[in-house]
Amino acid sequence: xxxxxxxxxxxxxxxxxxxxxxxxxxxxxxxxxxxxxxxxxxxxxxxxxxxxxxxxxxxxxxxxxxxxxxxxxxxxxxxxxxxxxxxxxxxxxxxxxxxxxxxxxxxxxxxxxxxxxxxxxxxxxxxxxxxxxxxxxxx
Numbered sequence: 001x002x003x004x005x006x007x008x009x010x011x012x013x014x015x016x017x018x019x020x021x022x023x024x025x026x027x028x029x030x031x032x033x034x035x036x037x038x039x040x041x042x043x044x045x046x047x048x049x050x051x052x053x054x055x056x057x058x059x060x061x062x063x064x065x066x067x068x069x070x071x072x073x074x075x076x077x078x079x080x081x082x083x084x085x086x087x088x089x090x091x092x093x094x095x096x097x098x099x100x101x102x103x104x105x106x107x108x109x110x111x112x113x114x115x116x117x118x119x120x121x122x123x124x125x126x127x128x129x130x131x132x133x134x135x136x137x138x139x
Contacts, residue, residue, distance in 0.1 A: 004067045006048035013044045013052050020076045028114040029076040032083065035119075036072055039127050044073075051075045051084070055130070057137035071130050071139060080110040083122075087129035095125050 017033065020026040033044055033052065040054040047053040053070025060066035073084045080103070088107050089096060096102075101116035102109055109125075111117055133139060 004069070006051065008045050008047050008053065008056065008068070008070075011046040011049070013046055016046060016050070016052070017076070022076070022078075024113055025076045025081055028081050028111075029074065031114055032074050032081065035123060036074070036126060039123060040071060040130055042071075045070075047073065050077075053084075055134075055139060057133055057139035059137065071133050072126055080112055081114070083109040083111065083126070085109050085125060085129045087132045092125065092128070095121055095128075099125065 013033070017026060017029050020029060029052075036054050037044060042054045044052045044054055047070055051070075051073055052075065053073035055071035056068050057071060058066065058068050069086065070084065072086060075082045075084075084107055086107050089104055089109075096104075098118055098121045100118050100121075102111050104110065
């Protein structure tokens with residue numbers, strides 16, 4: 001069975017973020033970096049060539065697929081700043097309504113710029129997800 005293609009590595013987070021061309025996206029990424037560092041109490045690490053993650057947990061699906069992934073993280077993509085809220089957004093309707101302008105995928109939160117977002121709500125969303133994953137996976 002194939003495992004994840006994306007793994008934690010020793011690439012420098014600071015060097016990677018300094019290489020982000022879009023100045024607004026770079027500034028927002030640095031703010032999210034500090035926000036996630038504060039919330040998790042963990043140091044950031046690169047996952048693959050373009051994702052910054054905090055902490056990790058080991059998962060195993062009923063199908064037998066298993067692997068390791070970060071508790072929370074982000075990637076400064078060209079189209080949007082992508083935040084990984086690994087617990088997803090089910091049951092978070094009240095928070096999502098207060099969050100501001102965004103789009104979501106299964107566990108991805110897409111933000112054009114942080115100024116569109118209510119930061120205390122974002123912090124709460126990240127904290128709830130990390131807390132849930134730590135309990136669920138004993139991370």
